[in-house]
Amino acid sequence: MSLLEFRDVTRQFGGLRAIDQVSFEVRENETVGLIGPNGAGKTTLFSMASGFLAPSAGEIWFSGARIDGRPAPEICRRGLVRTFQIVRPFGEMSVLDNVMIGSFLHHRDRAEARADALAVLRRFGMAERAGQPARTLTLAGRKRLEVAKVIATRPRLLMLDEVMAGLTRVEMDEIIALIRSLRDDGVTILLVEHNMHAVMALSDRVVVIHHGRKICDAEPEVAANDPAVVEAYLGGDEE
Template sequence: MNLLEFRGVGKSFGGLRASDDISFAVRPNEIVGLIGPNGAGKTTLFAMASGFLRPTDGQIWFDGRRIDGRDTAHICAAGLVRTFQIVKPFGDMTVLENAMIGAFLRHPRRDDAESAAAAVLRRVGLGGREQQIARTLTLSGRKRLEVAKALATGPRLLLLDEVMAGLTTVETGEMVDLVLSLRRDGVAVLVIEHNMKAIMRMSDRIVVVHHGCKIAEGEPNAVANDPQVVAAYLGEAHA
C-alpha cells in the first residue's frame, strides 16, 4: 500500500502551469528523492501535499484518504508534515520551546511535550542545546531544528525541502545519515535536494520534474543515466 500518492496533480497560477499531470507515490518507510532544476515545480508539490495550496486538478491521497483541499492542521494531524527551504525558527525562544510547539500536537500536557521535544532534539544532534536561544544557532543547527520541529509532531511522512542547502560537506554527510536513520522510527521521507551526491546516496527511488512535468522515475543509477534527466537537470547543473 502506498502512503502518499499524487494522482494526475496539476497547479496553475493564472496563465502559469506550475505542475502538470504529476503522478507518483511514496511507500511506507521509503525515501524518495524529488529533483529538478530551479522553478521545476518541486516546492509547489510540497505545498499542495501539506495543505498550503489547493491543486487545480488531480488528487492527493495519504494513508488511504484523499487530502487535497484539506487544511494544514488536518494533514499534519494525519501524520504528514513538511519543512521549508528558508528556515525560520522562533528566534527569541529556546531550542526546546521551538521543538515543543510541534510536540504539543501529540502531547497536550506540558511535561509530556517537553520530554518528547527533548528526545527529538537528542535524535537530531541538538541534545545539550535545549536552553540555547534559537536565533543564535549556526545554519547547521537551524536546519537540524527545522527537522526537529517537524519530527516532534510524530509524522509518518516527512517532506524535507532542501535541508542540506548551505551546509559543509561534513554537515551534509551528517544530515544524510540522519535522514537514513529515520526508517528506524517508521518515518517515510520525500526529499527535495540539489546536492546530487547526497540525493543519490539516500534515495530508494528518484522522481525528476522539469517545467512542471514528471520526466523520469526510478532507482538512482537508472535516473542518473536517463538522457532526459542529463539534458534537463544534470547537464544544466554541470554546465
C-alpha cells in the same frame, strides 16, 4: 502499499502551469528523492501536499484519505509533515520550546511535551543547545532544528525541502546520517534536494520533475543515466 499519492495534479499560477498533470506515489517505508532543475515545481508539489496550496486540478491522497485542499494543521495531524526550504524557526523561543510546539501535538501536559522534545533534541545532538534562543543557531543548527520540530510530531511521512542546501560537506554528512536513522525507524521520506550526492546516497527511488512535468521515475542509477534527465540538467539544444 502507497502512503502518499499524487493523481494528475496540476497547479496553475495565472498563465503559468507550474505543475502539469504530475502523478507519482510514495510507498510505506520508502525514501523517494524528488529532483529537478530550479523552478521545476518541487516546492509547489510540497506546498500542495502539506495544505498550503490547493491544486488547480487532480487529487492528492494520503493513507487512504483525500487531502488536497485540506488545511495544513489537519494534514499534519494525519501524519504528513513538511519542512520549509527557507528555515522558519520560532526565533524568539528557545530551541527546546520550538521542538515542544511539535511534541504538544501528542501531549496536552507541558512536562510530558518537554520530556518528549528533550528526547528528540538528544537524538539530534542538540540537547546542550536546548535553552538557547532559536534565532542564535547557525544555519546548520537551524536546518537541524527544522527537522527536529517536525519529528516531534511523530510523522508517518516526512517531506524534507532542501535541508542540506548551504551546508558544508561535514554538516551534510551528519544530516545524511540523521535522515538514514529516521528512515531505519520506519519514517517514510520524500526528499527535495539539489545535491546529487545526497539524493543518490539516500533515495530508493527518484522522481524527476522538469518544467512542471514528470520526466522520470526510477532507481537512482537508472535516473542518473536517463537521457531526458541528463538533458534537463545539462540543457538541450533549445536552451
